[in-house]
Amino acid sequence: MKKRQITRSRKAQVRIPFPVVLANILVFVAVFGLSYVWLCARCDTLGQDIKRLETVQRNTRRLLINEQDRWSSKLSPSSLDRALKRHNLAMRLPDEQQIVRVRNGANATATALAYNK
């Protein structure tokens, strides 16, 4: 029993205490390293996100321009004319005889002045 105690006390005597400063440095380096790795990974992820969004933006812009182009084409006067004909809408401007123009101002009479000739 005694021999055992002696052995333990010897072990206790030879154990070198781990320096606290070194331990702190190692912890700091480990934390720093891990942070660096995490930040790198984060940057890579963000970079990939940016690349993906750039592609999305490019495609959306392309889609927008193509749709604007098609819309503009549909709004051309000849397209509108064709559309009207397709739906049997015979639209034309009124004849001069069909127009009653109303004037206001100093010379206006109480009733509308129609001056078509």
Add this chain to the structure above:
Amino acid sequence: MKYKGRTVITSVVITAVFVGLGVRLAFLHLRPLPETLSRIESGRHLEQETRGPRGRILDRNGNMLALDIAAKHVCADPKFISKNGNMQDVCTALSSKLSMNRAEVWELLNQPEKEYVRIKKFMREDALEPLRAMNLKGVIFEDVPIRDYPKGVLGAHVVGYANFEGIGSAGMEQTMNAKLQGVAGLRISQKDGRRHEIYSQRTVDIDPQSGADVYLTIDQQIQHFAEVALDNLVAKYHPNAAWAIVQNVRTGEILAMASLPTFNLNRFSTAPAEWMRNRGINYTYEPGSTMKAMIVASALDCGAVRDTDIFDCENGAWFYAGKMLHDSHPYGNLTVADIIKKSSNIGAAKVALQMGNTKVYQSLRSFGFGERTGLELPGEDAGIVWKTDRWSKLSISRIAMGHEVLVTSMQMLSAIGAIANDGVRMKPLIVHKVVNTRGETILAPPPQELSRPIRPETSKLMRRLLARVTQPGGTAPMAALPGYLVAGKTGTAQKVDLVNGGYYNNKYMASFVGFLPVENPAISIIVVADEPQQGGYYGGTVCAPYFREIADQTVRYLRIPPEGFTTEYLTDIETSGSSEESISE
């Protein structure tokens, strides 16, 4: 002991491997060989230059006439396709979806040594949807911008086109090329083993900048009116060509400029060069009687004649300087007012003689004949007005009726615009404004006065004289518009026979140039037909009705109110003039 030996050997080997790797790493990083370094760099280096899209061309109301859209080149990897053994399927799919000859596609694909061939260029994305849905292995779609003209033929000669390299080659695309062209973008970065960009290594990233937007003075609706009217003219009279211009009298802005034959801007490469000609500015011709308006205006302005002065029109045939000069109808005595109304050649010649060579020449130059108007479109012709030292004794009588001078329709419209605009000739404008990508207006040409060929009082008188041309008894009653007084002048000129000399007996240039409303002119219009083939050849018959068609729709579209008076306005001139009722040129 046995295990200890193995442990030592393993440790030594592992250590040696790591030391070797470390040394290699140190060499690579600390003292790499130049060729190694350049090989690594070139493998990693990524440099992309992106073309900035061209700016848009729009009409005065912001309707798009030209813009860059996304398109694709259809490409293929023949090596990959032949390795995978589906050449037949890919060839069939490509030929059917791209409407191409199968043999042609097969010839392109049957090059197993190549990794890249271009099957078809500049395909619109929507047209490629069916092909993309097939997900063919070895077929690649390459992004490329393409210039598109959503209105097709509308305003083709004004808008012009940009070639496949994105360089403006006609019309406004050419004139405003420097402003329309975008600024290329640049990206310098590095790529990984899969050739994907490593975002974190991006060192330069300059976005491409779009070119500026060019707004024209053209109104697409008025342009449409003009083009439809010309279509109708061509359908009825079958001329070689016909063209029309509509201008804002006060500012000089061109509201429409149409020319037939025309072409679809989206297929410009297939159009014959003759169709691409903007005849409004680059076709010179002897204008015929339309020139009388300027001669009489100048004569009145310089006091050589008065509108009530009477000239003997020799019953339609006058022998002068050894040559006979004819009127198309015989007239006796005509006032200056009636010389315009009846369009008497003899009367106009005698008015010009009252002025003399020098004053006639000066008046032509002050109306802008013989020089470019400065319209910002390529290919404008200056026309020809010879100096008086090259005139023969006969010249003054011929110039008075619009021969021996060459003009463009733009010049003629500009000149009639001066008569309408109180004697002030305005510079024709085609660019309304130029707006950059930040929305700032970088160019907005203001209305610009070119000359004052006549006084405002003469302008006022001339407006009334020209209004009589569209009244019964004038040469162009078909140009009259109910509710408005229309002023104008017809022109019917025999064409010059360049081969045999002299004039053709059966080839004419018919035209009508005019403006309305007379008292407060807002728009001027010219309609010209080159060699009408059937149904007539007089300007008053061929062109006046289509002048009226354009004017009728334009005044309503622009909400130009009628003046509230009609022929009574001209009564004092009517009573002072002769009473002949026949219509002639």
